[in-house]
Amino acid sequence: MSNSYPFQKKAKHMSFLLVSGSIFFSLLIFIFVAFAFMPGDLLADTHNNWTSDTALKALKDGNLRFASGNPTHPNSDALTRDNLAAHGQAPMAAILSCSDSRAPVEAIFDLGFGDIFSVRVAGAVPGVDELGSLEYAVAHLGTPLIVVLGHTKCGAVTAAVNGASEEGNLAELLAKLHPVVQLVATVPQEERVFAAIFKSVQIFRDRIPELSPQIQALVRENKVKIISAVYDIDTGKVTFEEP
Numbered sequence: 314m315s316n317s318y319p320f321q322k323k324a325k326h327m328s329f330l331l332v333s334g335s336i337f338f339s340l341l342i343f344i345f346v347a348f349a350f351m352p353g354d355l356l357a358d359t360h361n362n363w364t365s366d367t368a369l370k371a372l373k374d375g376n377l378r379f380a381s382g383n384p385t386h387p388n389s390d391a392l393t394r395d396n397l398a399a400h401g402q403a404p405m406a407a408i409l410s411c412s413d414s415r416a417p418v419e420a421i422f423d424l425g426f427g428d429i430f431s432v433r434v435a436g437a438v439p440g441v442d443e444l445g446s447l448e449y450a451v452a453h454l455g456t457p458l459i460v461v462l463g464h465t466k467c468g469a470v471t472a473a474v475n476g477a478s479e480e481g482n483l484a485e486l487l488a489k490l491h492p493v494v495q496l497v498a499t500v501p502q503e504e505r506v507f508a509a510i511f512k513s514v515q516i517f518r519d520r521i522p523e524l525s526p527q528i529q530a531l532v533r534e535n536k537v538k539i540i541s542a543v544y545d546i547d548t549g550k551v552t553f554e555e556p
């Protein structure tokens with residue numbers, strides 16, 4: 314028996330190591346699985362420190378860098394991409410803007426991956442799908458700021474103001490700009506398109522909470538702010554208008 318004692322002691326030691334090792338690795342696997350399957354929205358809450366004011370300042374600062382020709386292209390590297398993929402998104406702003414290729418949103422605000430929840434449609438008109446997208450951003454991602462962003466020389470607004478006769482879905486899209494066209498009907502012809510661009514983003518800014526009870530509730534609770542803005546495609550500058 315005395316000969317077997319050291320063996321038994323070693324065996325006990327080995328089994329202790331095996332059990333504690335198994336527990337340790339089980340815990341590691343549990344933590345890994347828990348994070349891997351945690352919904353992105355839930356993770357987003359853990360790193361969302363944006364307020365409407367800090368988000369607006371970040372947009373203004375970014376546009377200043379871009380318009381002055383000194384962009385820094387932040388959050389555009391592989392590390393940012395990997396972090397966002399692992400931990401989910403918490404964008405600072407949801408921006409409803411025109412599809413125009415001369416107004417790429419991340420570029421004009423000198424921002425990168427994970428910064429902007431971008432909703433783009435010709436004329437920046439808020440239809441059902443666009444409103445649903447904005448609702449997702451504010452209600453599920455905790456985005457505190459909605460920006461309705463128009464731009465100078467907008468083809469959709471120009472077509473609506475000039476009464477262009479389009480067919481099919483495009484005609485339906487342009488019809489959403491008719492209330493704007495009526496409001497600028499008395500503006501001198503040469504200034505009408507410019508006026509309609511500024512008027513359209515103001516009207517859509519005010520219409521969004523009217524058309525979306527979810528967004529309206531968050532605005533009333535001061536959890537979400539909606540502003541309008543116009544991007545000048547000549548100068549690169551964005552003019553912000555807070556209601």
Ligand SMILES: [Zn+2]
Binds near residue numbers: 466
């Ligand atoms: Zn446009």
